[in-house]
Amino acid sequence: MSQLMDAPQARARTLSRHRWAAILAVLVLGVLNLGLTGPAAAEPSGVGDSSSTPKFLKLTLDSVSPNTVTTSSDSVVTITGTVTNIGDRMVDDIEVRTQRTGAITDPRGLRSALRLDQSSYPVATPFVDVANRLSPGQRKQFTLRVGVRAGSRGTPGSAPVTASLDIPGPGVYPLLLNVNGTPAYGGQARLDDARFLLPVLGLPSPAGDSDQKSAQSVSAPTDAPVATTMLWPLADRPRLVAGIPGSVNGKALLTDDELAGELATGGRLDQLLGALESAVHPDSAGTSANVASALCLAVDPDLLLTVSDMTNGYRVLASPSDPDGPTRDGTGTDAAKAWLNRLRALAPTMCTVSLPFAQVDLSALAAVHDSALTSRAISSPTDLVDQILSMRSMHGVSLPESGSIDSDAATMLGQHGFTSAVLADNAVAPAGTTGTSSSSGSSTHSATTVSASSSTATPATVRLPGPTPPAAPSNGTSTPDPGMKVSTFDIWPATALAAVGSNPPTPAFTPENVRYDVAKDSRTARLQDALGAMSWTALNPQPNRPRSQLLMPPQQWSANRDEAATLLTQLQTLVHSGLATPRSFQDLLAVQADSHPYEVSHPSGASSGAVPDSFVAPVQQQAGRITDLTNTLVEVPQQEPTPQTFVTPLRDDLVRTLSLSDRTSTGSQADTAAQRRLDQTTTALDGLFRSVTVLPPGGVYTLASEQSPLLLVARNELPVAARIRFKIGVPSGTDITDIGEQTIPAEGTRSFQIPTKVSDSRSLTIPISITTPDGIALGNATSVKVRSNAYGSALAIITACAGALLFLLAGRRLWRRFRGQPDPADEGLDPGKRRRLNRYLRARTRVLQRQETP
Structure with a gap:
């Protein structure tokens, strides 16, 4: 009985222990949650881990x-x-x-x-x-x-x-x-x-x-309105598949068809263009015309080139990661035509400027040191914009995507005729202050942090040093150093504007100590931040800050039409309230530069979003190969494509390899895309250099005589004529004449006779290849097996001996005839027949002489 009573008591004690354990666990968990979720542990949205x-x-x-x-x-x-x-x-x-x-x-x-x-x-x-x-x-x-x-x-x-x-x-x-x-x-x-x-x-x-x-x-006080200018970018990441040279009737091949959606109604580029159209050509509810004068359209020529190609029909890779895989027809031809026509109608009515091609990293481009590549990336864009949009855009001003350049890039711009650039205000610093440290932030910054952390702002326009001026003329006057003017934009509104939209990056010029993941904030919150940043300068006139403001959104902007219209409305509100005055981009560039000398100062965060140095050497090597190929090709009148038309797409691919597109948010993906593009271009160039070659002869080639020519055939599979030189290995005892530079027609073959002299009879193997006029190898090397029938010196000795013997025999016969002695070789011949033959011959001679006498 006692055992029966102990069992319930044991179960009760067990349940009691379990109950207390559960209560204790709840209390501990509650305390932990209170500690973890209390105010001390909370952080701003988007901040911290x-x-x-x-x-x-x-x-x-x-x-x-x-x-x-x-x-x-x-x-x-x-x-x-x-x-x-x-x-x-x-x-x-x-x-x-x-x-x-x-x-x-x-x-x-x-x-x-x-x-x-x-x-x-x-x-x-x-x-x-x-x-x-x-x-x-x-x-x-x-x-x-x-x-x-x-x-x-x-x-x-x-x-x-x-x-x-x-x-x-x-x-x-x-x-x-x-x-x-x-x-x-x-x-x-x-x-x-x-x-x-x-x-x-x-x-x-x-x-x-x-x-x-x-x-x-x-x-708010309106006695010091801020002169405001705003750039309106239209750009996209590179879309054309790399490694495809120019052709006459070929269709463009794109990595994907996302651009079709961006150009179509409701797409990103459609909405950005629509908001700008409403500002420049306002209706009853649009932005006022005086605000439109403060706007300047900034267009990526690579985007224009791609959209222009799309209007003629195009193909799209089935898989963007498989450039050699199957393709399908693109769906954006009509959208591309409509969007491009709208842009052609809008651009001539307002300020328009070209961006660097494909948002290229100017510092990396300068490190490549290739004049043709540089010209295509920064000089040709204005011509492309003018040609495609049928207008005259602003020339001589550079707008780097990163907002900063190094000294080599500044020199490169000056050498290519650029007189102005637009940079972040922390991308320049007073001369002699670069390299100094600052206590702002947790890392050591160069002088770029002066404008980011000090109370003294960078002037609206500064001048970078130019080349060393020449010696003073004899009249005593000195030639001023022109340098290059730099219009600076405030990094804080630019950072806030970059966060507006569906894909908010943090620009490279944003100081490290204020960086955080803005994507965790809502789009509404980010738009409010941009409105506040646009308004701050107008609301806070300060003696140490210029009454000038350049609003610079990111070039690949993801704002939709409502967000873009809200920002334009804010600009209109500032103007109507008297806090701002519109200023054209042309007037901004004409502002007198600050009298103090300045120099470029690369922001500390610029390197993290820059093109890695590992791409510089390969791009430089392939750019040199494109130049070598261009020097080989021959321009034939009225024949397309021309050499420049043929190789320019390959040069564009190298520029796109150095693009800064998407590097602020997805650096590893950008590196993968750049490497793929570089590999495709390299493979394409390998194929082009192999397309001009000498054809290997079949069997053994026999020289009929000592000086028989060597017959060779060269083939050119390129759609452009090419200049070549033969490179022939000359064996000992053989003399092969160099026929010099030759031309092979486009997509054709040509036979050549190479003067050859072989001094003896033997079998030879002669290595043959072709090169460019500058000695760059083309095609595949081959060899010719030659059998010579020439006897050389033995044949000459035999011929000489035979001639000498013939001379001796003829002399012997004449000598005996003069002496009247019969020749032993004539023994056995009948004397009567000999006399008759002689009389006949004398008679024939007389007849011939009478016929010749008149």
């Missing part, structure tokens, strides 16, 4: 209205967002509030303020409930209405406002959305946040009564 911190909620900013506060806008800001449970447990009591910090007073804050912890945003509104509970995977949208100023009521009839941001005056204000919740097994904590900038160009009346707005609104 999210893999080390448990994530329960994701807060996304959906819209901000108005996105820019003005004296005439609503006095209430409506913010919508979405909270999503991205964890593996339920979250209860979800609530959101808005916080702000003071207006940004230093341009670095346009970036660094977006990394501050929530404790740095002291002005906070009350929390607003969003949801009682969200299960894993669930989401809930919310709306916050916060007043701009204390007492803001918004427009009559609008939803009530329960809180205010209490903004004191115009400026650019960082805002933060803070979401709190209680995860299962945890306590209340801040689980995520989202940051964005709110530009305030003026404070509206808090009453919402239009009659009182003018009296109670606060405007």
Whole structure:
């Protein structure tokens, strides 16, 4: 019985231990979650390593209205967002509030303020409930209405406002959305946040009564408007398959058909062009014409070349990684025609400038040191743009994709006639300051960080040193050093503009200490940051900063039409409010350069997004081979393709190998694409050099005499005539004449007779190959087996002996005849017959003489 009673007690004790263990585990887990999800562990969205911190909620900013506060806008800001449970447990009591910090007073804050912890945003509104509970995977949208100023009521009839941001005056204000919740097994904590900038160009009346707005609104000072210019890039990554030389009727081959979608209605390039069309040719709701004067279209000639090829029909690789694989017809011919026609109609009506070909890395291009490749990459683009768009674009100005160049690239630009360049303001520095260190950031920077971290900004226009001026003339006047003018753009608006769109990169000129993954922020938040960055200079006139602003989006921009239109509207708002004045790109380039000397200073982050040095030597080698091939080809009048037309696509492939496209976000993929393109070009050149060759003769070639010519046949499979020289190995005892430079017709063969002299009879093996006139090997070497029938010196001795014997015998016969002695060789001949024969011969002689006498 006692055993029966002990069993339940044992089970009870076991259950009690299990219950206490479970309770203890829950408590420990709750403490851990409280510690991990509390304020001290939270970081700004997009900052830090999210893999080390448990994530329960994701807060996304959906819209901000108005996105820019003005004296005439609503006095209430409506913010919508979405909270999503991205964890593996339920979250209860979800609530959101808005916080702000003071207006940004230093341009670095346009970036660094977006990394501050929530404790740095002291002005906070009350929390607003969003949801009682969200299960894993669930989401809930919310709306916050916060007043701009204390007492803001918004427009009559609008939803009530329960809180205010209490903004004191115009400026650019960082805002933060803070979401709190209680995860299962945890306590209340801040689980995520989202940051964005709110530009305030003026404070509206808090009453919402239009009659009182003018009296109670606060405007920003307009006594020093900023002269503003904005470039509008149209570019794309290289699409043409490498290793295909020029032809007359061949179709273009693209790596993929993504460009067809970008050109079609709703595509990236269609939307960018559409937004610009609305600005330059506005309708009733478009951008004003005076703002259009501040815009300049910047076009990648490689994009134009590709789109132009697409209009004639094209093929696409079935697999982009298999250039030798099957292909299919492209689907974007009609879209390419329509887009190119729109661009041809727009470009002549506005400022248009050419970008470097295929967004080439100018520093890597300078390191290659190939004049033909350099000319194609930076000099030919303006001609391509003018030819394809049937217009006259701006010449003599370079716009590097990276926003920076090294000294070799600056020298290269000057040697090719460039008088101006557009660079980031931290890509130049006062002369003599490069190489100095800065305490800004965790790494040592060169003088490029002067403009990024100091209070003194780089002037709007500076001059780089040019070549050493010549000696002073005899009249005592000196020749000034022209150098090259550099128009600088502010890196902070440029960084913010680069983040707008579907594929936000971080530019190479952005300082390392303010870099973070902006892709984790919503597109709305990134657009707000760009609006704030565009407005900061206009709202903050400072004596040490120029009242000039060049807005420079990335060349391969991924903004859609709505985002692009919003940015253009912001520019229009700045102009209409008197905070900015439009300035044309031509006027910007004409600005007098600062009197102090400057020099290029490569930004510290530029090397990470640059083309690796490992590509320089191979590109240089293949560029030299293209030049050798070009020097071999012959231009025939009225025959296509010409040598330049034939080899130019291969040279373009090498330029595309040095492209900076996609390097800011996917460096390894860019290296793979560049290596594939280089390999394809190398293989193609190998095939072209093998296409001109000497044909191996069949069997053994027999020389009929000592001086019989050697017959050879050369073949040219290229569509262009080629100049060649024969390279023949001459065996001992053989003399083979060099026939010099010869021409083989396009896609044809030609026979050649090589004067040859062999002094004896023997079998020979003669190695034969052909080269370019400069001695570069062509085709495949071969050899000719020759059998000579010449007897040489033995034949000469025999002939001489026979001649001597014949002379002796004839002399002997004549000698006996003169002496009247019969020749022993005539013994046995009848004397009568001899006399009759002699009489006949004398008679015949007389008859012939009478016939000759007149």
